Amino acid sequence: MDRAGGSKRKVLAVASGGGHWEQMMLLRPMLERFDVCFATTNPGLAEREGLDNVHILRDTNRDRPLDALRCAATALRIAFTLRPDVVITTGAMPGLLCLIAGKLAGARTIWVESVANAEQPSLSGAVARRFVSLWLTQWEHLARPGSGEYVGALL
Numbered sequence: 139m140d141r142a143g144g145s146k147r148k149v150l151a152v153a154s155g156g157g158h159w160e161q162m163m164l165l166r167p168m169l170e171r172f173d174v175c176f177a178t179t180n181p182g183l184a185e186r187e188g189l190d191n192v193h194i195l196r197d198t199n200r201d202r203p204l205d206a207l208r209c210a211a212t213a214l215r216i217a218f219t220l221r222p223d224v225v226i227t228t229g230a231m232p233g234l235l236c237l238i239a240g241k242l243a244g245a246r247t248i249w250v251e252s253v254a255n256a257e258q259p260s261l262s263g264a265v266a267r268r269f270v271s272l273w274l275t276q277w278e279h280l281a282r283p284g285s286g287e288y289v290g291a292l293l
Contacts, residue, residue: 141223146173150222150245152236154197154229155180158252161228163187164292165250175220177213179232195232200261206231213239221245227266228252234262237270246271250292251280259286 141147149172153162159178166187177193178184184192193216198205209232217225217239225240226248227233237247249266251259251274259267259280267273273286281288 146171147223148172148220149174150177150216150220150225150236150240151175152177152195152225152227152233154178154232155183158228158230158233159183161250161252161292165226165228169226172224175222177216177232177236195236197232198235199231206235210235210239214242217243217245224248226250229260229262231262234266237266241269248272249274251275251277251286 149169151162151165151169151174153159155178159180175191175193176184176189177195179195179197181194195212196205196209198209213235217236221243222240222245225237225245227237228250229252237249241247247270249263249270251263267286275281275286275288276291278288280286
């Protein structure tokens with residue numbers, strides 16, 4: 139939990155709006171043990187939750203490549219400015235881009251697959267599964283030895 143010297147570990151917690159954000163907010167009590175900063179695609183969510191330390195990302199998906207590039211540039215700026223120890227996301231693509239940026243900045247990375255993906259991982263989740271430090275699913279049958287763990291559901 140603490141770094142050498144006693145300072146708290148820095149965590150960047152990233153979630154798109156909707157269910158991704160709701161699931162991240164369920165993790166909030168655990169995350170507040172750390173020096174946590176949030177990033178989301180919807181500025182109103184931060185205000186609703188009373189959060190001050192929030193970065194806004196451009197919402198994007200695979201069908202909007204220019205928005206993806208803009209989001210990736212923002213993710214890189216955030217990761218290299220904050221230098222988090224850990225980046226955690228509940229998805230979607232903006233979260234994946236922050237994981238990649240965090241990995242490049244030397245952070246450990248955690249993907250929490252959305253509970254909505256009961257049959258198979260999302261496309262972003264499948265990509266993240268290949269390189270993240272820890273990949274978690276909320277469905278036991280989607281766990282795989284060495285590349286996906288089930289530790290329970292958030293909902």
